[in-house]
Structure formats: structure tokens, C-alpha cells
Amino acid sequence: LLLLAAPPIDASRTVAEVQAELSAEADERKATLAEAAAPMPVRGNADAPVTMVAFSDFQCPYCRQSNALIDAVLDEYSEQVNFVFLHYPLPNHDWAKPASIAAQCAARQNDDAFWTLHDAYFNNQGGLTEDNVIAQSASFLEGSYIDMAQWRTCASDETSAAHQEAQQIVEQALRTGERMGVRGTPTFFIDGEQMQG
Numbered sequence: 001l002l003l004l005a006a007p008p009i010d011a012s013r014t015v016a017e018v019q020a021e022l023s024a025e026a027d028e029r030k031a032t033l034a035e036a037a038a039p040m041p042v043r044g045n046a047d048a049p050v051t052m053v054a055f056s057d058f059q060c061p062y063c064r065q066s067n068a069l070i071d072a073v074l075d076e077y078s079e080q081v082n083f084v085f086l087h088y089p090l091p092n093h094d095w096a097k098p099a100s101i102a103a104q105c106a107a108r109q110n111d112d113a114f115w116t117l118h119d120a121y122f123n124n125q126g127g128l129t130e131d132n133v134i135a136q137s138a139s140f141l142e143g144s145y146i147d148m149a150q151w152r153t154c155a156s157d158e159t160s161a162a163h164q165e166a167q168q169i170v171e172q173a174l175r176t177g178e179r180m181g182v183r184g185t186p187t188f189f190i191d192g193e194q195m196q197g
Contacts, residue, residue, distance in 0.1 A: 029192040030191065033180070037053060039169050040084050040086065040169075042082050043074065045080075045081075048081050050080055050190065052082070052188060052189075053084045054085055054187070054188050055086050055186065056086070057096045058089070058099040058103070059089070059125060060093065063122070085118060086176065086177065087100040087174065089174070097170065098134060099128070099137065102133065103121070103137075104169050106141060106146060106151060109150065110144065112144065134152075
């Protein structure tokens with residue numbers, strides 16, 4: 001039997017000092033999340049005092065299941081809570097990143113078009129592939145009142161400035177998630193505090 005000693009407690013620090021440090025860390029997490037969330041559409045009351053952020057992947061079945069919970073929270077606490085989706089496409093999901101870029105291309109024109117794709121991806125996960133995700137996205141966007149030619153260029157033409165900007169937003173969210181300790185999807189933060197399960 002091997003007994004490990006607990007690390008020594010720094011008794012020289014006061015409770016107030018520890019609380020101040022924890023408060024500063026929480027403020028830093030909130031600021032980091034706010035920066036990543038700035039280019040993203042908000043679902044719910046944009047002025048709500050509480051923000052729920054999810055690092056999520058459109059191809060992830062657990063992320064799809066979590067949508068019911070998100071909707072329930074937004075329904076019950078519509079004035080107090082809003083929701084921001086941050087892209088975290090996992091490398092083993094072949095159509096997740098193109099879907100994230102396509103959704104971001106829709107958001108360039110209309111927040112509702114982003115949420116149309118968000119919901120359609122989760123509702124149709126089983127029928128999407130790397131080869132058909134852009135074509136299917138176009139069909140999901142029918143009637144969304146966006147310029148479809150502009151959206152197609154952004155979603156499909158990797159050399160276009162619009163595509164590169166959308167890709168940069170997706171990659172920035174990924175980097176933020178990594179800095180925040182995200183290890184899988186979905187990972188939630190409620191006002192900067194990470195929630196597991």
C-alpha cells in the first residue's frame with residue numbers, strides 16, 4: 001500500500017485572497033468566452049443576465065440529445081438565459097467542420113439562417129455525409145431569405161475571403177475550447193463556469 005501525502009496547504013493565504021483569485025479566474029473565463037461568442041448568433045433573450053455556452057459538434061449524437069435540454073431551459077427561463085453555440089467539430093467527424101463553416105456562412109447574412117442549419121443538422125444527422133452536407137445545407141436553407149449564391153461561395157469556395165473568414169471563426173472557437181479545457185462535446189459553460197454532464 002502506497003500512501004501519498006497531500007500537497008501542503010499554504011496557510012499564509014487568507015480566505016479573501018483565495019476568493020479574489022477565484023473571482024479573477026472566473027472573470028477571465030467569462031471574458032475569453034465572451035470574445036469567442038461575439039461573432040455568434042444568440043438564441044433567446046440577447047440581454048439575459050445568464051449566458052449558456054456550448055462547445056458542440058453538429059455530428060455528435062450527444063450534442064443532438066442535449067438540444068432538448070437547451071430548449072427546455074430557454075423555454076422555462078426565457079428572460080433570464082440565452083444560448084450561444086460555439087463550434088467544436090471533432091476530427092473524427094467527417095462532415096462536422098464543413099457543416100460548421102456552412103452554418104457560419106449562413107450567420108454572415110442572417111442569424112435565423114444559422115439556427116435553421118443548427119436545428120436541421122441535429123434533426124437529420126443520420127442522412128448527412130461529407131459528400132452531401134453542402135447540398136443538404138442548401139436545401140435546409142430554402143425559404144430563409146438569404147442570398148444563396150453568396151452563401152454557396154462562402155460554404156464551398158475555399159479560396160474566397162468569406163469562406164476563410166467563416167473557417168477562422170470555427171477554428172478560433174476550437175482554440176478557445178482547447179484553452180478552456182474542453183475534452184469532448186458537448187461541453188457547457190454557464191456564465192463562465194464549466195458544467196459537466
